[in-house]
Amino acid sequence: MTRVLDVLAIVLFLAATVAFGFGLRALGNRQDFEAIYLLVVGGFALRASTELLRPRGSAA
Amino acid sequence: MAERQAARGVDAGDEAPIELHDQTASSAVEATLGSPAGLLPKELSQGRAAPILVASMIAWAITVAPVGFGRGAPILAGLLAVLALGAGLGGALLLARRPQLARHLGISAFLGLATLTWLANPGAVHPLRLDPVRGAFGAVAWGVFALAWSERWGPRARIVPADPDAPSLQARSALAPAAQPIAALGVLASLGYLVSAFRVRDPDRALVAQALALACSVAVVTAASTVATARGKSRNPAGRRLTAPVIRALLFLVTFAIAGAVVTILR
Structure with missing residues (x-):
């Protein structure tokens, strides 16, 4: 279980990294909706990836 | 003659040791600072x-x-x-x-x-x-x-030699696998964001892009360090880490991703 969660944290981190990159690219292409969407999704993915690895006591 | 020698602190008996002492002192000074003539070279x-x-x-x-x-x-x-x-x-x-x-x-x-x-x-x-x-x-x-x-990297910084009798320190834990590639990826991605912000030509969006790129860079570097080092640390007794904040964050992510995808398709 813990190994699965570790892999999930890495996948979420990679997804966030890619989402941020495409979000900034969309902002440069004047696609504001896509940019906001990708940046917010990246933020949520990044938060989820770090929450997965946070010790249980400090997460409450 | 004797008075002159006494004034110089030298007599016939101890002339050689004093000269040796002087030579030792001057060579020690030269070793640390160098002679005035050879100081600049x-x-x-x-x-x-x-x-x-x-x-x-x-x-x-x-x-x-x-x-x-x-x-x-x-x-x-x-x-x-x-x-x-x-x-x-x-x-x-x-x-x-x-x-x-x-x-x-x-x-x-x-x-x-x-x-x-x-x-x-x-x-x-x-x-x-x-x-x-x-x-x-x-x-x-x-x-x-x-x-x-800067003085920090100068050669005159006093280097304390290692104590040869001291026991070698053992690491209390090892890094999780792939920690270095993940941290490096975070740094590279953050640099990529900062560079990509300069490609925004529209003046109205350029400032926003710079601010967002900086925020994304900080967030990714911080998260990369956490993901790189926090894996493999001591688990809680139940071995379960799907706590309420984790589930909440995943639900936010899935909900927003699906809703955004649907709105994008409908537009």
Whole structure:
């Protein structure tokens, strides 16, 4: 279980990294909706990836 | 004769040991500081004078000399530029003998005279006449100048030798697998965001893009360090880490991702 969660944290981190990159690219292409969407999704993915690895006591 | 010898602290019996003592002391001083005559060559070859000298000269050549000797530059600007060069080089050359004076001359006077040179010919540093490439090289040159004058990396920093009898320290834990690639990926991605923000040509969006790129960079580097190091740490007794905040964050992510995808398709 813990190994699965570790892999999930890495996948979420990679997804966030890619989402941020495409979000900034969309902002440069004047696609504001896509940019906001990708940046917010990246933020949520990044938060989820770090929450997965946070010790249980400090997460409450 | 005896009085002269007594005044010099030397007599026939102990002349050799005193000479030996003097030689030892002088060689010790030379070993640490060098003889006054050989101080400058030694400082130039082994000390900090050479990098400071080069850094001052390069910073001066890129940013001060064109202002002082450019087309239409007043004589005062040229004179101040020459004085600035003298201060910069003199500070580096005096570093071995008079460190405090050298810093005043090489840093304070050099910067002050460089500033006066720019003020004496303000047309040369007008934003419309500034060459971006030369400006970037000048910024790097001044950064190198600042690093060259820093004491931190100097050879005179006292290095405490390791105690050979001390037991070797053992690491309490090892890094999780793939920690270094993940951290490196975070750093590279953050640099990529900062570079991509410069590609935004629209002035209205450029500032927003810079701010967002900076925020994304900080967030990704912080998260990369967490993901790289927090894996494999001590688990809770139940071995379960799907706590309420984790589930909430995943639900937010999934909900927003699906909703955004649906809205994008419907548009």
